[in-house]
Amino acid sequence: MKFRVGVVGVSGYAGLELIKLIASHPAMEFAAAMDAAEVGEKPLADMHPRLRGISGLVTFSPEASRIKGLELDTVFLCTPDKASYDLVPKMLSLGIRVIDFSGAFRLKDVESYSSWYGFQHASPELLREAVYGLPEWNAKAIASARLIANPGCYPTSVALALLPLIRAGMLEIGSHIISDSKSGVTGAGRGVKPEIMFSEVAESFRPYNPIMHRHAPEMCQELGWDLNNFTFVPHLLPVNRGILSSIYVCFHQPVSLAELEAEYSRRYSGRPFVRILGGLRLPELRAVQYTNFCDIGFRLTDKGRRGLIFSAIDNLGKGASSQAVQNFNLMHGLPEHAGLL
Amino acid sequence: MKFRVGVVGVSGYAGLELIKLIASHPAMEFAAAMDAAEVGEKPLADMHPRLRGISGLVTFSPEASRIKGLELDTVFLCTPDKASYDLVPKMLSLGIRVIDFSGAFRLKDVESYSSWYGFQHASPELLREAVYGLPEWNAKAIASARLIANPGCYPTSVALALLPLIRAGMLEIGSHIISDSKSGVTGAGRGVKPEIMFSEVAESFRPYNPIMHRHAPEMCQELGWDLNNFTFVPHLLPVNRGILSSIYVCFHQPVSLAELEAEYSRRYSGRPFVRILGGLRLPELRAVQYTNFCDIGFRLTDKGRRGLIFSAIDNLGKGASSQAVQNFNLMHGLPEHAGLL
């Protein structure tokens, strides 16, 4: 049996990645390709030449009247924050489960939206209901969710690296955490902007939005860490895909590499998509691109009082589309890795 | 003594490259930085962070009233075709010599403009007066010109490679010439377009506008070759700078590598910016980037009846800004290489 799924926002990079995953998933049937009204009705293959000969679907705009008869089980929203904010209640009211890629339902605090996202949020009850879709930590809640807030790409790379240490109480309370993160350009989306033109990015490298990036409060919420004690600095890499975060932490008391490795291995035992590299190897983008893996490595300094935690993911994979599929699998009682290896 | 020069169109990549060349030129004083009115008055360093601490000039729009008092000797127009078409007569009437980077005065045939450039050209006398600024072939006319039509980047790479063979009568009359050319992304300018966003270009490669590119008639005019016997196919390389043309020709009668090398060496003897690589090495972009050089290499096939001619230039250098400086040098009786080595 296959579940009928739809995607809204098929024209972007995350949408394309998701479509490829759906096409090879054993339990999904791709029933509806939607995009913003201004895109119009257009063959998918015209948006994404890669899909020629694979999908014959034509996009349409996500109006209730057109969706009703489609008997969709789940819809993936690869849409901007405000569009997701508008679409989620409509989809839920049609009895369709939602996996939302935007930030519109990630923060629990309704007030945060005006300061970080620039719009008023009037659905505190949906914020309460929404499950933060980090499968390695929230599998149970995900299994019974109607609405998944699929995590941001940077937060995924940071949360998977830090949660084991924080939950184990290994970090010094009140100490400062620094995440120096670097992302490929697809993380900026497929919109046309001067600062991501080829000749502005290729052969270059730069930090952007240090401290003030909206992924910082999302990270702190999930980590349970004070935003004042957290510095997040994203940088733009001249590559298409991938995020590598170099994270600097202070331990409560000195630790050894063996202890660190043991703790990580214990926490992620049985989780197929987190790979602990131990003290010998270090993460690199090319090992995780086009996969759902998160690679984690580490080093110690200051006699074990400080740690360097490195994590690498594919921003379109574990940072977006393949993580969404992993959430879908948990929601539907499928093997967690279905369609992902 | 220094000549006072101005530049219109400072916000683009060719403008930036030109400004750097002017800054280190022994006989130029950079007196006026201009750009389109909509850009407004803005410090150069805000447009080009590379120029911080180098130039304190503020841009203004090129109106006669503001230019009059500046006593400019020469103005470089790094402007779109239509803008150049409008500006050239104004500058000349102010007694300023012009080196124009656009195509507005490159074609001799006034009719060609409506079909290839999309606007009516009403200055046949200026087209006659304009000198095609290819210094290796037109040095004498350049020396006394008021108006230089600075060659296109692709035409420069093709004309320098083919003119020696055509002028020597070595090519089979009526035979077909193919130029398979590849250019870096700065060749598309600094305007924001979806197809030159980083994630569309990086790790990719494609032909574009085959046959119908407006540089084809420019090439044929300068070569004296029938456009029906000429195939020009540009491709977009995932690099910032450089053009490599692979050109396929038929000889009138079989030639040897030694004859070919002798002919090229004879024609370009004493020309400092064309390097003949002979039969052992081949051109490559990294050897010419950030220079005014054109490297030419070749191979024979079909027992010497057919030739492969390869040429490499920097599209922003010999294909635009440094060639403009070379023209300026000839126009002012300076050493041809002043400020260029």
Next chain:
Amino acid sequence: MKFRVGVVGVSGYAGLELIKLIASHPAMEFAAAMDAAEVGEKPLADMHPRLRGISGLVTFSPEASRIKGLELDTVFLCTPDKASYDLVPKMLSLGIRVIDFSGAFRLKDVESYSSWYGFQHASPELLREAVYGLPEWNAKAIASARLIANPGCYPTSVALALLPLIRAGMLEIGSHIISDSKSGVTGAGRGVKPEIMFSEVAESFRPYNPIMHRHAPEMCQELGWDLNNFTFVPHLLPVNRGILSSIYVCFHQPVSLAELEAEYSRRYSGRPFVRILGGLRLPELRAVQYTNFCDIGFRLTDKGRRGLIFSAIDNLGKGASSQAVQNFNLMHGLPEHAGLL
């Protein structure tokens, strides 16, 4: 039921690509990972960090004594020419079918090996037996083959583009064909060479081995075209993966775009991995990377007497590993696209 397969030469890029395909193939069981003796016994994941958590296999060197008990059905040889030349008879004598990625069994003429491959070939009968594994043209012979000579990457891109025109008698007999081809760097293999270090390739571009590349005789053999009337010029692109060939031909008599499209469509009707783009779109690398597709587009010039044929493939996909899987599928009576979409 799954067929037990082995791979020799797992340490290279084509080997890695093949391992990923085997892992998701519905009818293959990856039973043996082998490499040259000097590599030693090593976990696959140490060679390819991407395989951590996916494969626990340890490599060994391909000696008959170790292979015998493994009950392999088919072995893929991702080995250099000379190594394949030595290994193929041994594998066949063990009753194992072979898909060989090297050139050791591609040419029918035993004499060609000393001139183009630098070693004497003493197995004319195996050359006769070997089937050139281009599934779109040799499906029947492939189905019953013991030994497949998997085509070279450049020849695949050229043969798929030209065979329809040649077999239909559309090209002028005795006319000259030019293939100006551009390849990503993985085409040069994973061996360490100065000319493919990052800083020699990035931001650069160059032709190499024009005319004299050993893929030229392979192309001419498959096309049935005289090598004297064929010019092949490979170029090195600063990308990881992909080949784009721009091919210039002369027609017997003028053709129209519609005729051309009709002929290509007819020939590749029912072949799932060739996509004919018609007269509007053109191939580009990003549309075929990480796929088994070959995209073909075209333009006409000289009033339909000359054609420009463009083809794009992934050199590690349709140019190597996924084409090998396609051959495997045909050899085993599986759907041609099994494990490939």
Next chain:
Amino acid sequence: MKFRVGVVGVSGYAGLELIKLIASHPAMEFAAAMDAAEVGEKPLADMHPRLRGISGLVTFSPEASRIKGLELDTVFLCTPDKASYDLVPKMLSLGIRVIDFSGAFRLKDVESYSSWYGFQHASPELLREAVYGLPEWNAKAIASARLIANPGCYPTSVALALLPLIRAGMLEIGSHIISDSKSGVTGAGRGVKPEIMFSEVAESFRPYNPIMHRHAPEMCQELGWDLNNFTFVPHLLPVNRGILSSIYVCFHQPVSLAELEAEYSRRYSGRPFVRILGGLRLPELRAVQYTNFCDIGFRLTDKGRRGLIFSAIDNLGKGASSQAVQNFNLMHGLPEHAGLL
């Protein structure tokens, strides 16, 4: 008048960069191109195709007998640590001033060489005499030096960013400093190594040698900061040139952006090659590539108690060759920027 200079180690990237700078320097005459004996006598243009038509010099190995008659004023050593260690005393004894690019004379502590550089250092008096060539901080000592230890690329980027804060006593004593640095691939030299092949680096990104890089003790020596309170993590960027360091510090007491900007501006007032970007802009590689500039920007967090300092340089420019020329200028009483703008 021109000073006759020689270069040892012309075959590498820093050597090439230096040769280009010498060629356009108003007070240098390039009198001798040397390289290791195994390179043999070879035209410079054969090593560096970019130099065709610019330099006709032939390299030779740096033996005293051949150097004596050349009347060199200064020699630049672009050589590995051990080679420089051997060459420096020989050059000095010939009465030639030396600017050494290696680490062989950068550390003051003779013991450090066995642990960080892997060889015993037996010239403590030369270590004492050598002047660390950071012109913005040691101009006076440089002016009268016989032997300059030209700073490492990473240390230049870090020292220029941190020295103003440390010398002003603004950093919390005993606090921890983190430098998360990212470098282009030419920083690894031109030697052939598997990990810097194009297909291993392009589209990837990774940390390497965290904590244990030999540039860490060099930084701490120049900063006067305890190595135990210093974490240095280099990363490999898929670009040719440039270093961007993101540095995290703790202030003694809260500071404002205005105070920070004032302090930096005061310290670097009159220093032409450090550009302070203030609180609005941030450094980026493309603004400093092919220049001798160091761009510095910053942000505050934790209510002004913590700072993020960003610096960008060209690793082959301010991180190696153009900084060497700046040192040369100071040593010879020339304007600091001679040949560098």
